[in-house]
Amino acid sequence: MTRLNSKIPEGPLHQKWTNYKANQKLVSPANKRKLEIIVVGTGLAGASAAASFGEMGFNVKVFCIQDSPRRAHSIAAQGGINAAKNYPNDGDSIWRLFYDTIKGGDYRAREANVYRLAEVSNNIIDQCVAQGVPFARDYAGYLDNRSFGGAQVSRTFYARGQTGQQLLLGAYGALSKEIKRGTVQMFNRHEMLDLVLVDGRARGIIARNLVTGTIERFAAHAVVLATGGYGNVYFLSTNAMNSNASAAWKAYKRGAFFGNPAFVQIHPTCIPVHGDYQSKLTLMSESLRNDGRIWVPKKKEDAEAIRAGKLKANDIPEEDRDYYLERRYPAFGNLVPRDVASRAAKERCDAGYGVGPTGLAVYLDFADSIKRLGKEVIEGRYGNLFQMYEKIVDENPYENPMMIYPAVHYTMGGLWVDYELQSTIPGLFVAGEANFSDHGANRLGASALMQGLADGYFVLPYTIQNYLADQITVPKFRTDLPEFEAAEKEARDRLQRLISIQGKYSVDTYHKRLGKIMWDYVGMARDEAGLKFAIDEIRKLRKEFWENVYVPGKMEGVNDELMKAERLADYMELAELIARDALHRNESCGGHFRVEYQTEDGEALRNDDDYKYVAAWEWKGSDAEPVLHREPLNYEFVEIKTRNYKS
């Protein structure tokens, strides 16, 4: 019954991509000019894809919510981007990057995709340097590297604490070049409301012009979604305020399967929550774990005294500190993967050793590194992060250890795609965080930037041709087809309905309530009863939302509340799918931790016999249950093991 075909090419692992490229169909330059592609999103994935398509000669239309493509959420990535260059000569290789990523993902990613990612990683660095991305360099003028979690080599390239910014500005430059050449047409302040299918293929989108409020139709031969992740379903996350799931969710409701929605990454080092007015959480980059040591007091009395404001971190003598990551995971220490570090922090805080006014925080301490390397070196490495911390918390992290706590950060799950990054809807491709493809159940640090740019610069430009080669005789679509008309009407009716409710509470009020359910029951520790309860609560909340939300304003003109309501309406449905997926997966793996399935010392307990598959969900209508399709994961090249970061 399953309709999933992952289209993994034949041959040994290291030849699959080469084989694919050798055998795929191409589109001639003359024909490229006749074909149109829509790209939604201008983060690393969307901007790099759109620019590359333009260079190749396709006609491209690209969309983003912000006032400029340069402001996509990717801009906020801090720490760095991985590549298997092995410049430091510390034993890295394509194989090792591949292996670390598969292992880091807790054996829930597809081998062939991950290998290709590692293979093209080096091209990304070359490309970005050619674009003038000012990566950090050593005194000889060569590129510098640092380490991230889940790796024992230094393979992370960085531009101070602003790596995402610099990579995105590189891609934005390439995009701007193509806009100037006329191959790419940019639509900023436009939000996609729906996907349009004609004869079962993705042929266009419906979007709202966020300035005038008009609802517009756009047609193309293929559509690429690069719309980012869905972490904001939890209300508080490290994502930008405009990050949302609506484009992906609308595609799901049009027939694209959703892969592994329960795989959500909770990042260990974020600034703790401090008030109910808070609108988002701020990440403190994982790179800090290169030089920072994580600890809590060994004695409960000390932790209590700190919470009551009677003791300070620096009052706790060395022997009374519990460097719990170094204690539990000697081989990787503070650089264990994110899921492991987050759970360990939660474990200590739940056990009563947490610090800060709420007890929901642990220390990240730089005192040793400052002693060893000097304040200047630390400032050179993390200056902007320290400054950001001080601005928010009003405390000097050079003198007092930082306080940190886990927060929702990234979504490994996303629209299901095959090896070509094509969804189950022909002609709909999905790139970057929006797809589920490469990170399994847990993403390693500095690998999202790598994946976004790999998809956009080096994968889609090939695979989309394989699809479009069959489309060269299909004339340009007109947007007055009945399919466009119907989709536009649906989108308009939905917005109108939201405005017409005229209830009592704001969108944010409902969003915060949804976020609380998700964080409490579908967060870092999940169990059967809690998940069932969450599903019930989400349904009740969804009903109440549709009866009592208040969306001011009109359809015309700027209306932020209307767009927030549209996004929340989708989160209300997605939230239930996340909980369902979490409920069905009776194992713990990566970021998905089911309390019922753990080892004696609290490590995640995978069940490879029953759950070594990708869960791909199919929408069956608002009142019907979604259908689960399984894509089995065959590990032909690596041996599956229990993850071990201890020795």
Added chain:
Amino acid sequence: MNFTLKIWRQENAKAKGRFKTYKVENISPDCSFLEMLDILNQQLIEDKIELPVDPIAFDHDCREGICGMCSLYINGRPHGPEQGTTVCQLHMRKFKDGDTITIEPWRAKAFPVIKDLMVDRSAFDKIIQEGGYISVSTGGVPDANAIPIPKEDADLAMDAAACIGCGACVAACKNASAMLFVAAKVSQFALLPQGKVEAEKRALAMVAKMDELGFGSCTNTYACEAECPKNISVENIARLNREYLKAKVKKADRKREGGGFG
């Protein structure tokens, strides 16, 4: 903390705007400036203090000081009173309890108001499209370590590249000049060997576009540097001027020799 807010309200680009006064109470000093506006909007929406309900429109996204989307002119200063800080990273503890705070949009001919505190900054994108990049296509480039670049140059390029394109420099300038913005991009590439090939063309084209789009000229008052949330230095303007002059001279030489200039 309690505050009185005088906020610029403007229905759309064509409408006439005016200030309106609002009060917010019990604001935590740890609250960010934008969260304070969230609280006000929440009150406008749920308490329905005035009808029709019309929350205040303002641009924002990352709330981490990096996307460049937030753009408020507070008490006569872009991004408010704290040096080197975007308004999304400004906290209420920087104000005094009981303060009256005036909030306006960026004011510049090249940045028309869309609604309330939201302006249209697409002019910046248009300037970049004229050459704020290296014209390399995807693929076929040399190994990243093929050209060593002195650390000092790379660091200076990074200093310039840190610009977030928010437009505070324009809002701060009495002539509404975009000189610092253009200079930062031109400098980043002029400092790197990869960027030198197109350096002249880039400087001429970007400056010409800036003039065409209605930004004013630079009279070296350096208000831009003082208000830049990323502390972009006016040394970049000096570098841009050098690049521009060099390019002009070369262009003139070439004309004399009868050649064209791309």
